[in-house]
Amino acid sequence: MANKITINWDKIQDIIEHYNSNPENLLMIMQDITNLYNYVPPEAIPLLKKKLNVKESLIYSVATFYKTISLEPRGKHIIHVCTGTACHILGAVKIMDAYKEELNIKEGQTTEDGLFSLEGVRCIGCCASGPVITVDKEIHGGLDRSKALNILELYKRSSERGEVERG
Amino acid sequence: MIKLNSIESLQKFRDSITSTRTRQGKRLISLCAGSGCGAYGTSGVYDELMKELSLQGLQEQFEVKLTGCHGFCEKGPIMVIYPDGIFYSQLKKEHMAEIVEKTLKTGELVKARLFKVESTQKKVSLEEEIPFYNLQKRIVLGNNGVIEPTSIDDYIAVGGYTALEKALSKMTPQNILDEISKSKLRGRGGGGFPTGVKWKTCARFDGPRYIICNADEGDPGAYMDRSILEGNPHSVVEGMIIGALAIGSSQGYVYVRHEYPLAVKNLSLAIEKARDYGILGKHILGSRIDFDITISRGGGAFVCGESTALMASLEGKPGRPRAKYVHTVEKGYREGPTTLNNVETWANVPIIINNGADWYCSIGTENSKGTKIFSLVGKVINTGLVEVPMGTSLRTIIFDIGGGVPKNKKFKAVQTGGPSGGCIPEAHLDLGVDFDELSRVGSIMGSGGMIVMDQNTCMVEVARYFVEFLQDESCGQCNPCREGLKQMLDILTRICEGHGKKGDIELLEELGAMIEKFSLCGLGTSAPNPVLSTIRYFRDEYEAHIKDKKCPSGVCKPLFHYEIDKDTCTGCMLCAKKCPHEAITGIKKEPHILNQEKCIKCGICYDNCKFNAIFIK
Ligand SMILES: Cc1cc2nc3c(=O)[nH]c(=O)nc-3n(C[C@H](O)[C@H](O)[C@H](O)COP(=O)(O)O)c2cc1C
Ligand code: FES
Secondary structure, X not given: OOOOOOOOHHHHHHHHHHOOOOHHHHHHXXXXXXXXXXXXXXXXXXXXXXXXXXXXXXXXXHHHHOOOOOOOOOOOEEEEEEOOHHHHHOOHHHHHHXXXXXXXXXXXXXXXXXOEEEEEEOOOOOHHHOOOEEEOOEEEOOOOHHHHHHHHHHHXXXXXXXXXXXX | OOOOOOHHHHHXXXXXXXXXXXXXXXXXXXXXXXXXXXXXXXXXXXXXXXXXXXXXXXXXXXXXXXXXXXXXXXHOOOEEEOOOOXXXXXXXXXXXHHHHHHXXXXXXXXXXXXXXXXXXXXXXXXXXXXXXXXXOOOOOOHHHHOOOOOOHHHHHHOOOOHHHHHHHHHOOHHHHHHHHHHOOOEOOOOOOOEHHHHHHHHHHOOOOOEEEXXXXXXXXXXXXXXXXXXXXXXXXXXXXXXXXXXXXXXXXXXXXXXXXXXXXXXXXXXXXXXXXXXXXXXXXXXXXXXXXXXXXXXXXXXXXXXXXXXXXXXXXXXXXXXXXXXXXXXXXXXXXXXXXXXXXXXXXXXXXXXXXXHHHHOOEOOOOXXXXXXXXXXXXXXXXXXXXXXXXXXXXXXXXXXXXXHHHOOEEEEEEXXXXXXXXXXXXXXXXXXXXXXXXXXXXXXXXXXXXXEOOXXXXXXXXXXXXXXXXXXOOOOHHHHHHHHHHHHHHHHHHOOOOOOOHHHHHHHHHHHHHHXXXXXXXXXXXXXXXXXXXXXXXXXXXXXXXXXXOOXXXXXXXXXXXXXXXXXXXXXXXXHOOOOOEEOOOOOOOEEOOOOOOOOOHHHXXXXXXXXXXX
């Protein structure tokens, strides 16, 4: 599964303070935490509860209601395949199928090595260039099966190189 | 830092910008940096262009602007050179040296980068000669191509915030309310509710009143709100300030999708700049009016586009809608009277105030005034954002502006209104698009998504797709929507997998009628639309799936297979090379053979065959 993380409590405090500890901003606070770790570590929930002065149940209900929040660790790279209507008509299913096959996971899952999570997203507003995916924040449009797999290869290779450099 | 503390100081400031710019006499080069073009690599093109300009000593003569979306996203990155309007598309950084050397230095055109009109196969050099643009009326999107969204000065220079000046100096709140009512502006977010009525009702209730801009843009396949926020965020800010003056509000919110990072960035910057200049915040332009705007990012829930759900989400709760016995104009956000409008609606406000309601009413149809932006996508040649007067026919939009269906395929239907909308067949293509006409044929305007479908789109599968989407996005509070949609999805999935039964169509109709009538919010009441409209116009496709166990469009995998037509196949080997599963074999110049056992029906051979030798059976 995905790598274990160490939480930087100062950063989470900063985020909460940036939003003036206002409970109305709970969702955005969790989104910013997600920007740090690709998910909201459940260990952070007691702190949110205390700082925002809200019930734990509210935190869980917000975290599970919205798609952009995950309480489970996700991969190093997150592949979002757009499943919006425009992309669907242009063959998004084929792109999703290609990734499922190649990564050997279902939609919503993370690879064994923790490198990739595969998720669907309902439109990212680049409908004219469909089918579209994003990997992390990078947008790739005009895809077909082989182009989609090439992109995956690129990320695989760059992270292998990363490993080598570090090791 | 500049602080504009009166209307006069804003006017003086505008004059000084424009006169400096005229004196410098720089020619404008506009390079699209919207998300669409950005994905194709605008930033590399920009760097190279700047480098070439300075290498060739032209940097003093040209001003390069990274603008918002020009709308013609498919052809990106796009460059327009003013004042002539020379239009280059599909640019790469390698093209820059030649463009600078020829076009910018001597005016000579670079033929290879000119746009080719599909219908005439002729190359044209000017933006205005391109059918995609010259049939549009871009009053909301128009400035996207000429201003840098990150520059408030650019917006001011093209007449930005003049509507605010007028509203502050020459109009009472009642005048503004009357003008908006008279313009007959209707909400662009889906419902088409008269904006003037909404504002007037809200203004009647006491308490701290709130203004909200709905930028949740949930319709998957529509992105006009994104383009406005990315390309011209000040137009929305200005609209909201005018709304605040009219209604009497000191706090506004923009609820924007988390999936739109560039829109969030440009809008945040716009708000910050407006605050610095004294256009937002305390004592707007030295007046007694206070108004400020806060951004809130949504969390990727379709239902949060619905007004009451959106307000719950703004309050930091899960976005669950409530029944509207009491309207949000009376009790909305924090229980206060709240005016919620869509991005495009807000962007229309300054235009109306500037030009007057009479002028605005001269555009459009009897009951739908002004223009509407459509996102023309799917199986159409020129995809992108299209702004046309209300009442423009579907045929004009899809065939004249959009250039028709690619690869000589046959048009089947156009889906409008997103997941709450319907599919319109060829027989209704001459329909003038406005709020009323679309609902007459069983669809809706919605937020302006327009998805073109061709012979290879299966209408049953499309209906299944939408119901799956809505079922997934249903908040689950009310029974008809939660359970009803699940049942519809089960039936549709069954039909698509080849297990459809006699009576399924009637059952779908019955379920649809029930969900429509008894759901809690707009998500449920409109959810059966995609199913009912496809049954209405494409019943034969449902029957083919159920009775003949065939998917004539070649989408539902268990219900079709590909075959190679021996007489047409030239034996070019292309399909055999491209097949990822080695299911096609054959030798050069002889008809190929497709092994059905190995075929996974990915359609790569079908899409790539140049001779139409592969067919669906
Ligand atoms: C399920 C559902 C989703 C909606 N999504 C949006 C949306 O994404 N954007 C939007 O502007 N309006 C959306 N609406 C319509 C809003 O409820 C509301 O009518 C609109 O924002 C009002 O602004 P307008 O009068 O300017 O159109 C949605 C409605 C429903 C029922
Ligand atoms: S439908 Fe895929 S980006 Fe809009």
